[in-house]
Amino acid sequence: MSACLLWFRRDLRLSDNPALTAALARGTPVIPVYIHDPEAERPWTPGAASRSWLHHSLTALAADLAVRGSCLIVRRGPALDTLQALIGETGANAVLWNRLYEPALVARDTRIKAALKRDGIEAGSHNAALWCEPWQIATGSGAPFKVFTPFWRALATRLPDAPIQPAPERIPAPREWPAGLSIDELALRPQLAWDQGFYAIWQPGEAGALARLASFIDDGLHGYRDARDRPAEGGVSRLSPHLHFGEIGPRQVLRAVQRARAGGEVPERDAEHFLRELGWREFAHHLLHHFPETPDAPLNPGFAAMPWRAVRDHEAELRAWQRGRTGIPIVDAGMRELWATGWMHNRVRMIVASLLTKNLLIPWQHGARWFWDALVDADLANNTLGWQWVAGCGADAAPYFRIFNPVLQSRKFDATGRYIRRWVPELADLSDAAIHAPWTLGADAPRGYPPPIVDLGASRQRALDAYARMRAAG
Template sequence: MPASTALVWFRRDLRLADHPALQTALARHERVVPVYIADLGAERDWAPGAASRWWLHHSLSRLGGDLAERGAPLLIRRGDSLQALRALLAETGAEAVYWNRLYEPAIVARDRAIKAALREQGIAAHSHRAALWHEPWNLKTAGGEPYRVFTPFWRKLSAELPPLQVEPAPLHLKGAAVHLHSDTLESLQLLPKLNWDAGFYAQWRPGETGAQHALDRFVRSALGHYRGGRDFPFRPLTTQLSPHLHFGELSPQQVRAALLRRAQGTATLEADAGQVLRELGWREFAHHLLFHFPHTAEAPLQEKFAHLPWRTRADYAADLAAWQRGRTGIPIVDAGMRELWTSGWMHNRVRMIVASFLTKNLLIPWQEGARWFWDTLLDADLANNTLGWQWTAGCGADAAPYFRIFNPLLQAQKFDPDASYIRRWLPELARLPAEAAHAPWLAKAGVLERGGVRLNEHYPEPIAALGASRQRALDAYAAIRAA
């Protein structure tokens, strides 16, 4: 092996196992210098939101500890990525840079420019696939076009999954031969100045070890109950792996390997594992769409929906604030929004309910909801966030039909029948029977009184009548459909 040095540029691949860039660098070079560059401005309008920054801080802390234990501390630098890499190349004498690919439009453009600039100065620059099963440009329809519908996309992807191989984390690393300056993690100022993140610590454990614990918990206790229970927000049967996947503390290959290992030979478990893999397929589909249609982070994929007669901001500002604070008067919606604010996460079924209420019942543009989720979700992922909001608004790929408007009351009665989820997140309704907790505005005065609830004092009346607001949305969407 030549006595050479390489930089390994960590981004949202904050793990050591199943890390192609790190593994390739170790195979080709004697020394590796792990570096993280805080260049959040490169993501332009989609720099990490407040909740994501919290996760990033703690994940970097864990990664730094894991690397230091192996002999190669994580270097942190701030500023322009290309300038930081060039400075480190000069300081270390490194002859190559390795990184794993990201797929957001601004990052794709930035990385292409960096690769070209480094190669022009004689530096070997190599990028690798680590976050997805397939590159977005590799899967095409029979006509050579990008997919716009999930089912044929998943049929193609699931038939061409890569070999099931997961490389373990290296036990030892040989770092730089010289002392190098590193900025401190605290200097990145990722943590909030106000103590609004207290609820995150009780529920989440960022970092590679935390990701493995979360995966092990799911395959041991929830696999086998996932398909039947994942829609019920009061039951702990979802994977809750999305933040770990977004920050690359876990790869989809690692999830796939753990699922198949646990499910092997058991029909129920194999069916459940298949459903989880299909959900990971939706994640791949989201990245496929964003790569091929980069405008969709801001504008609808179906262009006709750009003309949908949304309410004006002056008209909807108060309703948007009520939705953000969990004060709409619709308990299942408010419970979801308060879960989001407290924990940085929201159950997927409830995400669809709150998104439908915002876009259909309140007729507020989906971009407002996408921006709020971006700032408050720990798992805020541009591809997934865009796909989810456009699906619910009916303007994206594989979108819900325009006339599909979630009735939040019926959804609560079906998926939170005992109002357990509502009571957890809306303590002011905790003493009401389930029927009244689902719809306090329909409850008799005596029932509310016995539960200690006075509408508009302890809990608001609905800011929108479900029936009338549904019809308003149908009329607006029908006008677009007709046009």
């Protein structure tokens, strides 16, 4: 009997998995496969934190498959060569998968689909990661959107309403399984266990994703619009790594929010605001699809004239920023949270990015690369949109003259300093008033904590002058 290869990538779940549903509908044995092919993603091969998460997520998926009488076949190497080898070993006549949207992977998958079809193999791809495909939404003139609000208005009329497919109870297995590697053999985990703190707060895998969603719907969605900006509170969903690895799908999240809203469990404004935030994720993929050069180049070509500081002039400041030693508490708290947990609150991401790109005049690409390596939710579309937004060079970007004052931001969104005290414990004994700017204490400032690496007022003016020179050059 023929069989179907089900090629898992970043869709590491069994419920709401369109490729799995299609594979089961064929009525033949299904052979789940994961192919480790990071070279195909260059120049954006997965970072260290992402690889760590992937190890745990694959382990969870393999266990979920085993419960259903199936098995995850793990291989390493170029994806097309590996798929063709598996077809030869198993007699499979179909390969199904869910789509990825990074430019390098789109090009690879296009080549793979064409090659398989030339060989007489059924090759099918599905959408498991987005509400709408990036090419399905356009302006009235057929152009891509560059502003979020009209994009969201268009997207909101096309939200999916298809039923969510539950995970199957059994997955038909072949008579013989092909050989595969163990997940450990992929060497995804770091040799030095710097990631051990991650999994005190995270549970990679589909079960962890569903539990996180349920917890957020029960305890976080009510009041979300106001609480989401306060980093010391549990007012955000923390679903981003689960969505990135496809341990849960956006349709599942949408349906859970709609049920809570329809049942009167949450105010309309909170539900709408959360869905709008998920709309930014869709917008990010829309932009990456239409402007594939933007992970490295500004969407606004005028920013080619931006007088960023040279590498030799900012190396020390960049290291201080990366290590959470800038002397600016809210920034250091965020960078230390990132190192310890692989994640950072979104409000704080904007603050630390503004300091780097505007107060320090360090090119946004340096920050994007650091986040790419350190975040468990490192997503090329979201990372690119976020950094270009703060730097002012992307779609829907913050105006060039908008420079976050980290002290004012800290006082507004972490008024009692609870977030700072958690991640910068050397400041824990300071008063609520002093903790946001300890250098103002003069000789009474805590020992061992550095003074600010930059004068916030002077550097703000330097940034405004730099933007003015760029605009004049354009």
